Amino acid sequence: MSDRKKILVTVLMPVFNSELFVAEAIQSILKQSYQDFDFLIINDGSTDNSDIIISSFSDNRIKYINNKTNKGIVSTLNEGLKLSTGKYIARMDADDIALPDRLAKQLDFLMANPKYKLCGSRAIAIDVNGKEISKLNRPLHTDQLKVFNLFRNAFIHPTIMADAEAIKKFGYNEDYKYAEDYLLFSQITMNYQVANLNERLLLYRIHDESITSKKKEEMMQSEMKTMAYLLSFLFNEVDQKNLLIHHSILRPQHTTFSLQEVESHLINISTANKEKQIFDQKILDKQLQKDWYNYLLKSNNKFTLGKFLSSTLFRIRNLNLKQVIKLLLK
Known part of the structure; x- marks a missing residue:
C-alpha cells in the first residue's frame, strides 16, 4: 500500500x-x-x-x-x-x-x-x-x-x-x-x-x-439477529417471542407486549446470568433496572414509580431511597 x-x-x-x-x-x-x-x-x-x-x-x-x-x-x-x-x-x-x-x-x-x-x-x-x-x-x-x-x-x-x-x-x-x-x-x-x-x-x-x-426495517431485523447471538450466551434456546420482547427494549414504539412479559424477560436475564456468569452481575442488574424504568416511562403508565419499586428488578439490589432517586434522575 x-x-x-x-x-x-x-x-x-x-x-x-x-x-x-x-x-x-x-x-x-x-x-x-x-x-x-x-x-x-x-x-x-x-x-x-x-x-x-x-x-x-x-x-x-x-x-x-x-x-x-x-x-x-x-x-x-x-x-x-x-x-x-x-x-x-x-x-x-x-x-x-x-x-x-x-x-x-x-x-x-x-x-x-x-x-x-x-x-x-x-x-x-x-x-x-x-x-x-x-x-x-x-x-x-x-x-x-x-x-x-x-x-x-x-x-x-x-x-x-x-x-x-x-x-x-x-x-x-x-x-x-x-x-x-x-x-x-x-x-x-x-x-x-x-x-x-x-x-x-x-x-x-x-x-x-x-x-x-432509509433502511429501518432491514436494520431492525439485523439488530434482532445480533441480539439472538448475544442472548445465546445466556440461554440454550432463544424463541422468537423473547427475541421480539428483547428488541422492544431498544425500540419500545414497536411493541405490543404487556409490561409483565417485559419484566419477566428482564428477570430471566438476571437469573440466567447468575448461573452462567457471562456478564458482571452488579452492572447487569443496574442496566436491567434502568431499562425497566425507561420502558415504564415510555409506556405512559400512571404508576411507573410504584411498578418500578415493587418489581423484582428493583429488589435485585437493596437500594436505599437516596440511591433510587439518583438512579431515576440519571
Whole structure:
C-alpha cells in the first residue's frame, strides 16, 4: 500500500454519494495530529461528484479505490479490511469529522494496552450544517460495554480503531445489513477486552440520507439477529417471542407486549446470568433496572414509580431511597 516504512494505522473510509461532506471528512483525517498513517478511501460507485472531489486531493497517504458499480456498504467494508495493511484499522465515514487528536489518542491507548482489541470514543452529533444536536455517550470499560451491548450497540461505528487481526477475523457479515457493525463489535466484545475513550473525538453527522433513516426495517431485523447471538450466551434456546420482547427494549414504539412479559424477560436475564456468569452481575442488574424504568416511562403508565419499586428488578439490589432517586434522575 505504501513505499514508506511499515505503517501502524490504516484509516478506512467508504464513500457513496457524499459530495456535500466528503471533502471536510478527508481534510479532518489529513489534519490529524498523528500523521503517519495510510488513508484508504473506497468510492462505492457514487453517481454524484464524490469521485471528482476525492481525486482533487493529492497526498501520498491516500490510496483511492474507485468502484465503477455500487457493491454495497458491507462488501465495500470487507474489501477495505482486505486491503488494509496497518496493525490497527480506524473507521471513518464520509459525512463525519474526526477531531484533531482522534488517531493519536486511540493509537496511544491500544499500544499501551495490547489486550484491548477495539477502542471507540464518545462523540458529538451534528446536523447538515455542522451545528451540534446532542452529545453521544457510551460506556467506557469492558464489563460495562458487554452489558450495554446486550441491549444496544455499545460503539459509535466511525469512532472505532481496532486491532487489524481481530477485526479481520470476524469481518462484516452480509446477512446483517445496516447493523453489520453491531454484530462485528458484539463478536469482538464477547471475545476480547474493549473500551471507549472518555473523550469526544468525532463529530457524527445526522441527516436524511443516513442509512438508519432509509433502511429501518432491514436494520431492525439485523439488530434482532445480533441480539439472538448475544442472548445465546445466556440461554440454550432463544424463541422468537423473547427475541421480539428483547428488541422492544431498544425500540419500545414497536411493541405490543404487556409490561409483565417485559419484566419477566428482564428477570430471566438476571437469573440466567447468575448461573452462567457471562456478564458482571452488579452492572447487569443496574442496566436491567434502568431499562425497566425507561420502558415504564415510555409506556405512559400512571404508576411507573410504584411498578418500578415493587418489581423484582428493583429488589435485585437493596437500594436505599437516596440511591433510587439518583438512579431515576440519571
